[in-house]
Amino acid sequence: MTEQPYDLRKVLDEIKDLPGQYHATDKEIDPDADLAGVYRYIGSGGTVMRPTQEGPTMMFNNVKGFPGSRVLIGLQASRKRVGTILHHDWRTLGQMLNDAVTHPVAPVKVDHKDAPAQEVVHYASEPDFDIRKILAAPTNTPVDAGPYITMGVVYGASPDKKQSDVTIHRMVLEDKDTIGMYIMPGGRHIGAFLKEYEALDKPMPITINIGLDPAITIGATFEPPTTPLGYNELQVAGALRNEPVQVVDGMAVDQLGIARSEWIVEAEIMPNTSMQEDINTNTGHAMPEFPGYNGTANPAVHIVKIKAVTHRQDNPIVQTTIGPSEEHVSMAGIPTEASILNLVDRAIPGKVKNVYNAPAGGGKLMTIMQIHKDDANDEGIQRQAALLAFSSFKELKTVILVDEDVDIFDWNDVMWTINTRFQADKDIMVLEGLRNHPLDPSELPEYDPARIRVRGMSSKLVLDGTFPYDMKKSFTRAQFKEMPNWQDYLK
Structure with a gap:
């Protein structure tokens, strides 16, 4: 049959x-x-x-x-x-x-x-x-x-x-x-x-x-x-x-x-x-x-x-x-994740472990990128990944960069990295005068006449929550004992 x-x-x-x-x-x-x-x-x-x-x-x-x-x-x-x-x-x-x-x-x-x-x-x-x-x-x-x-x-x-x-x-x-x-x-x-x-x-x-x-x-x-x-x-x-x-x-x-x-x-x-x-x-x-x-x-x-x-x-x-x-978010966000991965995998293979377009951005306006650095020579590659993300999807507005020990699907973990691996005076990138999605009500000329000439223009934001590789020891999370039988205690 x-x-x-x-x-x-x-x-x-x-x-x-x-x-x-x-x-x-x-x-x-x-x-x-x-x-x-x-x-x-x-x-x-x-x-x-x-x-x-x-x-x-x-x-x-x-x-x-x-x-x-x-x-x-x-x-x-x-x-x-x-x-x-x-x-x-x-x-x-x-x-x-x-x-x-x-x-x-x-x-x-x-x-x-x-x-x-x-x-x-x-x-x-x-x-x-x-x-x-x-x-x-x-x-x-x-x-x-x-x-x-x-x-x-x-x-x-x-x-x-x-x-x-x-x-x-x-x-x-x-x-x-x-x-x-x-x-x-x-x-x-x-x-x-x-x-x-x-x-x-x-x-x-x-x-x-x-x-x-x-x-x-x-x-x-x-x-x-x-x-x-x-x-x-x-x-x-x-x-x-x-x-x-x-x-x-x-x-x-x-x-x-x-x-x-x-x-x-x-x-x-x-x-x-x-x-x-x-x-x-x-x-x-x-x-x-x-x-x-x-x-x-x-x-x-x-x-x-x-x-x-x-x-x-x-x-x-x-x-x-x-x-x-x-x-x-499922319909628009998951294909956008795929589009970002498609481009970064070709440009900087192995450096972006995963991508999540979270509900807070409606699947289109924001992405969280999980970055892998092999050594100190990879410092800066995370920001290159953010630029590639903007290139792969023009309606993207905000990119949050995190290290590979961060759960990109857990907002507590993402916000934790912004609070402990981030300094506002050095880890914010703002890109002005780019195209974005016209349904964002903040992208109106009257909102920012100096930078938004027509509806659908936007400043774009990168929050770099990755730690400098040469300071890795300072950013190691508290390590707990591995317990393979932990589920036995729920029986």
Whole structure:
């Protein structure tokens, strides 16, 4: 019997019976702010408003207004759970992703009959079609611009189909057949392909794939320079699973969809047109973003016209996330760790033992680097590593450097090194006038008119918490006796 390929349902089957990893509820939930409001307490973690915690992923089986549909939230809102899902040590997931991106496995096309995502088809030309009544897309807060697709992997290609890519964007349901899509300027390959279509004044066919194996959603968040234009990140998921991702031709657009998705929205991005993101609410807000603040509604998001929606027959799952949650850290942070390791391993091999993009930075803004020095001649190599990290990921804002005896996943240990192996007058590096992420509210010209000319510029920070190698004896931690039988005392 052939083993079932990986998809969301297979992953859920693997974790359902593990203590504290999965919880399903049949209690009715309103997807309009209530669903995210509940999960914020139970398991979102990250930079979400306190109180919050790391907890199980949750399946809501009874979603108000959407009989037969289910909503899953927080599947990746725990790094340890991601390790379980990918069958790998959670501490070295960045190294696993680095290996996957350098040994890609290409997708494979299947027939429509072999694509569970196309078991049910709704065409937008049908008189009663309304995406807002078909897809249980939640809002995160009462002031969101509307229901958002937050975990939709967009598949697009260049007009000549020679290059393709998958990316994740924030997408709001604006009307019965219209989505507003925010494509961040620079760095997203879908945006590069769209410019080619706009030059031809033609709509760009895409699919939006919802309800996926986390190997796909994590792999899809790689960015340049690690994955250059034309590198389709579905190849990363193929490498992580050691099996190709299955894709299928669209039913209504000339584009591929992910065959084992729960849902596929087939659509076209309209050329050279835009609309107000919060046109239905006028709140001025989009949705909560990874830094922990409500994103400002964009006055000119891209207009996406839906042509069809397909989904599985049996209780299709809408997968969603809370913007500032630990889930974003898993999706954005682990590939960023891989990107940093990819570059430093080539430039200064053996000097960076591990990297962690912590929740305090939302997975994007901060990294902690564990440095190995062989001798006094390696002094300074740690700061070279920090510069390489900034080069590998332009949205990185803060780098903390620690020695290899420090647990980079333990904030007490990281802060301990800053308090005992750090002097502010000599161990701080500030780099001014660099590009960063425009969602950071401190990166506004009015915040620092002298250094921030346009939104998205930033000063970047390095905190060097490594001790000078020639003073190693002064920084040796207290050594305790090794006790191989220590667990016997817990029996």
